[in-house]
Amino acid sequence: KGVDFLRSTMHYHTWTQRIMLTDSSNLQTFEQAINKAHINYLLHIPIEDNKLKTCLIKANRRFQNIMRPLNKLSALSSVTSDLLVENERMRLESQTDSLTQLLNRRAMNVILENLWHQYLASNIIFSFAILDIDHFKRVNDTYGHEAGDKVLQVLSTLLLRNLRKEQDFACRYGGEEFALISTHMDAQKMFLFVNRLLRLTRDLRIKYNDTDIKITFSAGISDTRQVQSPQQIIHQADNALYQAKNAGRNRIILFKK
Numbered sequence: 535k536g537v538d539f540l541r542s543t544m545h546y547h548t549w550t551q552r553i554m555l556t557d558s559s560n561l562q563t564f565e566q567a568i569n570k571a572h573i574n575y576l577l578h579i580p581i582e583d584n585k586l587k588t589c590l591i592k593a594n595r596r597f598q599n600i601m602r603p604l605n606k607l608s609a610l611s612s613v614t615s616d617l618l619v620e621n622e623r624m625r626l627e628s629q630t631d632s633l634t635q636l637l638n639r640r641a642m643n644v645i646l647e648n649l650w651h652q653y654l655a656s657n658i659i660f661s662f663a664i665l666d667i668d669h670f671k672r673v674n675d676t677y678g679h680e681a682g683d684k685v686l687q688v689l690s691t692l693l694l695r696n697l698r699k700e701q702d703f704a705c706r707y708g709g710e711e712f713a714l715i716s717t718h719m720d721a722q723k724m725f726l727f728v729n730r731l732l733r734l735t736r737d738l739r740i741k742y743n744d745t746d747i748k749i750t751f752s753a754g755i756s757d758t759r760q761v762q763s764p765q766q767i768i769h770q771a772d773n774a775l776y777q778a779k780n781a782g783r784n785r786i787i788l789f790k791k
Contacts, residue, residue: 537566540573542656549600551593555579555586631706633683634690642705642713646764649717653758661724661757662767663714664775665731668750668783670710681742685749686710688740696731712751721757721788728753728786736784752778756789 540552554567557579567573574596575589629641637645649660667673667689674682693704693712705713716724732751740747754774761767774789781787 637705665712667710750784
């Protein structure tokens with residue numbers, strides 16, 4: 535709907551000028567446009583000559599007036615570019631797991647919250663999966679913790695190389711567990727994606743000293759259509775992972791109510 539589209543633009547740029555053109559005389563439509571989409575201008579079709587042009591000029595002028603001080607602030611901030619670079623480095627470090635270079639648990643929670651709000655506003659679904667390396671303790675006990683770290687790094691690299699840019703997110707969930715978040719993807723499509731990752735993982739030969747280490751993982755999947763909160767999607771994926779491990783590991787389970 536037009537009102538929903540205008541509302542969604544607020545999530546991408548707060549200061550976007552929202553103009554609604556309608557031939558409706560329904561008061562409820564006008565109330566939704568004002569209260570839900572926070573429109574800046576409303577024009578009724580048919581539009582009088584030059585009225586749209588005048589409205590666009592006003593909207594552009596208003597946008598420029600809002601952005602001008604922000605642009606000045608941006609120009610001023612360039613003076614402290616060295617500080618900004620350092621702040622960015624620290625920000626990335628606070629969001630990234632140092633061993634695997636994946637996003638950490640804190641960043642994962644932020645992404646889930648943002649995607650959840652986007653789902654509520656625009657019905658853009660996403661799926662969530664938890665992956666757990668099978669018998670990882672055996673790797674550490676047999677080959678040592680350095681070998682275990684290498685296994686984590688190799689699997690992390692495999693995940694990163696198979697992500698869709700700005701649509702998939704790979705996170706270090708904790709220990710030998712990883713999380714995947716995929717937008718515009720329901721649980722069934724997520725299953726196909728994770729299953730391809732599992733096949734690639736089975737083919738890995740992780741060299742450590744003179745040994746080839748082979749690994750598999752178990753995974754649980756849920757999506758937004760089955761939950762009422764970001765916390766619930768984690769809980770459901772975790773339950774599905776538990777089922778996958780109890781069923782013999784080296785497999786993927788979709789959560790089902």
